[in-house]
Amino acid sequence: MNLNRNPDPAAPKGASIVIVGGGVTGLSTGWWLAREGHDVLVLDKGVAGAEASGRNGGGCTHHFSPLFREEQRLWPMMDELLGYPTEFQPNRIKLALTEGQAGIYTAAMENGAYQGFSSERLDPRQVRDLVPLAGEDVLCGFFYHFGGHANPHRTLQGYAWAMQDHGGRFLQSCAVTGFRTADGRVTGVETERGLIACDRLVIAAGPQTGWLAGRLGAAVPMVLARAEMVVTEPLPVMRHGGVDGNGLYGRQTLRGNLAYGGGPHEWIDFDGVSTPEKPSTPLLGHIGRRIAELLPKAAHARIIRSWAGAIENTPDGRPVIDFLPGWENAVVATMSGVGFGLSPASGRVIRDLVIDGSCGFADISSFRLERFDALEPDWRALQGWQAIAPQAIVR
Ligand SMILES: Cc1cc2nc3c(=O)[nH]c(=O)nc-3n(C[C@H](O)[C@H](O)[C@H](O)COP(=O)(O)OP(=O)(O)OC[C@H]3O[C@@H](n4cnc5c(N)ncnc54)[C@H](O)[C@@H]3O)c2cc1C
Known part of the structure; x- marks a missing residue:
């Protein structure tokens, strides 16, 4: 750009x-x-x-950061402050497919509560009402009245x-x-x-x-890790675009595409100067499979775009x-x-x-x-x- x-x-x-x-x-x-x-x-x-x-x-849900409250305070105002659209949408829904995932999302819910933000646990029927692309096998969901996502x-x-x-x-x-x-x-x-x-x-x-x-x-x-993202063809737009889980992060775009990424990351040897290589690797298949598990009613959607990026990591x-x-x-x-x-x-x-x-x-x-x-x-x-x-x- x-x-x-x-x-x-x-x-x-x-x-x-x-x-x-x-x-x-x-x-x-x-x-x-x-x-x-x-x-x-x-x-x-x-x-x-x-x-x-x-x-x-595009995720804006960093409840473990000392900047969390300021992140949450500023995002809803950013379009007005900047004078340009960010496509920010508030809230985040986590879908748990296993007890282990439910435990992780419960801990995040408790951390949000500790910092004054509410959440609700959703039963499978509530999940399917809120997330039409969710499947029959979902264990439970979590609706965080904090966090959100925007268009990078x-x-x-x-x-x-x-x-x-x-x-x-x-x-x-x-x-x-x-x-x-x-x-x-x-x-x-x-x-x-x-x-x-x-x-x-x-x-x-x-x-x-x-x-x-x-x-x-x-x-x-610092060291670098390569992470990848995929984008599907557009699907019917859900009321809440900020749905993730199953080791994935991402969102539904305003046009309806599902844009998701997630580990495992690949650690890169990097000379510290040149722009790191960003080839696509078999990580993509891994992400695609987990999207289909998370949102089974989107399993038929074709992946139309993908890319890799380098994540900077401190110790x-x-x-x-x-x-x-x-x-x-x-x-x-x-x-x-x-x-x-x-x-x-x-x-x-x-x-x-x-x-x-x-x-x-x-x-x-x-x-x-x-x-x-x-x-x-x-x-x-x-x-x-x-x-x-x-x-x-x-x-
Ligand atoms: C696939 C992926 C998914 C991610 N998902 C999320 C997410 O959901 N939520 C979230 O919060 N974060 C996420 N991140 C992390 C987030 O993108 C980064 O933390 C953030 O973009 C870092 O921004 P930055 O401006 O610090 O660095 P960068 O975006 O790396 O920008 C640094 C800039 O410095 C320039 N530069 C470097 N060297 C020089 C030089 N010598 N002279 C001049 N310019 C130079 C580069 O060209 C570059 O444009 C994700 C990252 C990736 C790769």
């Missing part, structure tokens, strides 16, 4: 705040800053949405266009290759289109965040949003696989760090980088996150 409003072949010479990465994290941050009148420039090495931000499941591409467009409406700038096809520094501050970014000066820097470059932070001497431990699965050690004017953000749903809130957190020096609305101490100070050098092997050949995966 080329989302530049005023494409200018000449790179700007500088900006007050430069953000590296035009995914949902960088663009949400850019929008939060631009709407207050800050001079912000977002740089992306490619085009918006080419990486995880344009390839995800629409949302990305909304951030990019709204930011530019407020005077923010977005330059695509402009890879950042290094940094200039002086007196403990980052003073500029080196790009393939020349040097761009900055007063403050945000690195929100998805999988490449670790490599870029390394150029400033900081370690951001403990939580985001990093923090100042980069040693640099008082640089913030780093990588979202560890939950970045789409959290993006309205994560952009606001980063805005707070850049402008106020701390987050004013949530306790984000668990996002600090220092929690990895004592990480074992072989932490990846210890977690069992080694890359394996796709054909070795059990389907």
Whole structure:
């Protein structure tokens, strides 16, 4: 997606705040800053949405995050705040086919209740009333009066266009290759289109965040996993599009397509710089089978599209949003696989760090980088996150 409003072949010479990465994290941050009148420039090495931000499941249900309340508060307002549609739809229905799945969804229901959000357990008849594509064998369902889903591409467009409406700038096809520094501050970014000066820097470059932070001497431990999604032909539109379970995440689009993804993920060996390979693999058959189990009345639907994307993972699965050690004017953000749903809130957190020096609305101490100070050098092997050949995966 080329989302530049005023494409200018000449790179700007500088900006007050430069953000590296035009995914949902960088663009949400850019929008939060631009709407207050800050001079912000977002740089992306490619085009918006080419990486995880344009390839995800659109889920906004992160009840285990310290940003959960803000995620839930902001999403219903985002269309109005941005002035562009995100196709956000509230609530989530989980279908359990086994007692084990019911246990997992009950725990999520209890966590939601702990944070002030209600849910209901549904019997099989109630499930079939609410989810016409569900089958006779469903054990039970859970209706969460929280969470939801949105259209990743629409949302990305909304951030990019709204930011530019407020005077923010977005330059695509402009890879950042290094940094200039002086007196403990980052003073500029080196790009393939020349040097761009900055007063403050945000690195929100998805999988490449670790490599870029390394150029400033900081370690951001992360590894990549390939995940895949499939889209079916359109089916009759259900009243609630946010139905998932059976190890899948996804939604029914406004047109009626079922768009689902889910594990097992394939761990990737990644050099930290080049865009990771995203081939389709037999994971797709696995996802298709689980959709047919989850929604048997959709089992006949043909799969018309599929893609893979790279999920960025930190060792403990939580985001990093923090100042980069040693640099008082640089913030780093990588979202560890939950970045789409959290993006309205994560952009606001980063805005707070850049402008106020701390987050004013949530306790984000668990996002600090220092929690990895004592990480074992072989932490990846210890977690069992080694890359394996796709054909070795059990389907
Ligand atoms: C299949 C799949 C399903 C998912 N489902 C969900 C879901 O349902 N809900 C959810 O919340 N999350 C989901 N995620 C995770 C979510 O998509 C990511 O956490 C989120 O998109 C990360 O956004 P980001 O902006 O931080 O990074 P990215 O989207 O990776 O964007 C980073 C950008 O930085 C740019 N960049 C990198 N290096 C440079 C450089 N040197 N110079 C300039 N630019 C650079 C890249 O081109 C890229 O555009 C899913 C991910 C995948 C792959």
